[in-house]
Amino acid sequence: MPADSMAELISLLSVKSPYAILGTPESEWVDFKSVSPKGPYDLSTDKGKFEFAKDVTAFANAGGGLIVCGFKAKKRQSELYEVAEKVTPFEKKLVNTDSYKDVLTEYVRPLLGVKFLWFDHPADDPEAAGHYFVIEVSALPDSERWALVTRGLSENGQFVKGSWTVPIRNGDSTAYLAPDEVYRLMNDGLRTRYAPAPAAAAPEPAADRAKAREDLRATLGMEETPVLFFQSAPDQPHGLLPGMYADDGLRHRLSHQDTLRPSGFNWSLAHKRPESREGGFLLSGAPRRGLLIEADGAVTAAAAATPDMLGWGMEHYNDGSGPRSRRISVFALTEMTLEYFRLVDQYVLPLTDGAWTHRVVASDFGRPPARTLGPGDDPDFPFQGSPQPATGNNWNYAWKALGDPERDAYEALRHIYALFGLDISANPFTDIDRISTAKLLEKR
Incomplete structure (x- = not known):
């Protein structure tokens, strides 16, 4: 039976039951990625860095979610969305988590709540071997939205300096905040900044007991x-x-x-x-x-x-x-x-x-x-x-x-x-x- 929540999917990986995840559709809370020889994302290229930063930011701007690496997803004729159809575990050496953190630090504002998790494939499976890499993204609080990627991507896959984008997870795909909405938010922010407001006392940190x-x-x-x-x-x-x-x-x-x-x-x-x-x-x-x-x-x-x-x-x-x-x-x-x-x-x-x-x-x-x-x-x-x-x-x-x-x-x-x-x-x-x-x- 496919997983119907983040907690259930993580639980299935924890008990080494990846095959039970097959049939789970991609959605507003999960995205499946198969792994190339360069890893889930090729961080040696601008395109790979942008794709990773964009996917993480899109989940943060929605309700949070999981990027699950080590599954091949495909769209069936009877399905609206792509579903996980094959396990593709891989070697840990294909992922350097420090490089992933560096991309987020350099290209995403503000700093997001992201956890990197590894799970083992069953050791006694003669058909496959390796591990699964899960990127767990926390939702950005409403008071801090929106997160943005500080670079856009040209048609030839190169970063465009001075550009930026605001991706949002929408179902099983990514949408982008429209220019009109960005303009409105900017003006709302300026009006709020210069409007007089009563002073509010900042909460004090907990006292040392x-x-x-x-x-x-x-x-x-x-x-x-x-x-x-x-x-x-x-x-x-x-x-x-x-x-x-x-x-x-x-x-x-x-x-x-x-x-x-x-x-x-x-x-x-x-x-x-x-x-x-x-x-x-x-x-x-x-x-x-x-x-x-x-x-x-x-x-x-x-x-x-x-x-x-x-x-x-x-x-x-x-x-x-x-x-x-x-x-x-x-x-x-x-x-x-x-x-x-x-x-x-x-x-x-x-x-x-x-x-x-x-x-x-x-x-x-x-x-x-x-x-x-x-x-x-x-x-x-x-x-x-x-x-x-x-x-x-x-x-x-x-x-x-x-x-x-x-x-x-x-x-x-x-x-x-x-x-x-x-x-x-x-x-x-x-x-x-x-x-x-x-x-x-x-x-x-």
Whole structure:
């Protein structure tokens, strides 16, 4: 049965069922592309760059959508649109995602929300082999439309300097914003720019809940312990968070967390219910970890950077440079981070409208003996890898919540790795711009 939504199509690729997608028609939300020896788009030519920029921008100017590479589409006599009729998986080396990002950065305004996803073809298929490349394009908010491609294309396939175009996905094809409509929008914008308007206060970023960190640290008895904090707060608090004490509300979610593993590195405490605390909740697993939710929904979580928490299993490895207990486990760190955002992004943020800010704070990581983190996976005995010491003692960074646990976990770890002078690409559980749940679950 053909896929009838973006979520269903992605799900079929995730479970390696590409043949179930055959028969899906191209539409306002999906475009299928077969792959030439130059890849889905030949970015060595102006025409290829324009086609890619145009396709992405067209989806952004409509309702968002997927460009699914690795399927041949054809129009049947009985169909209005082209449909996916054949799987054509291909080798990953045909796509350089950095080149794709560079094209969008250079030729599209404004910068759009685009994700690049890879999916494997079933390994036991004797008829085909390779991978599928999906470009997921987010819809541009109405307040920011329209996106445009900063170049037009001549009849001989060359960029025309000084030209631009506004493509829009229309059914299974691309339309362009008419010149009359562009003229009207420009004049409307000029009139709005010069019309007097009441001054509006810009929303303030979420405050740094430093006191919540201090309170939680004291409650957990971690005053002398290096601690990694995760925090999330609404930019505009609206009083008591709805659903805190409902039968199936936040308290129930904290008591029955949907964790990746029954006994993994997470924030769930078996047989322990959250304690009511000043209109919120406290879930204490002292002296290893704990989680505090304030009345307005702000969340503070603390994990000890010790051998029985973030340094789990690392006391067996000694690189000869000092105490063995100071090394952070890559696996424990990554899973704890992802589990935090799986809990907060899925069950706390949706309880109130408005933007949220996430924050990660590493406290006392540089205090002797400094915590260390190594590139790659955790070492196998004998000791391998070159761990790097924390380069600061009070590391505090924040970003606007993305609402996607894998992407927010990536942002958190990107900042944590920088504390050790490492790039996030040194983490083996990443997948482009996110932490891969699948890769993490492969780790035993």
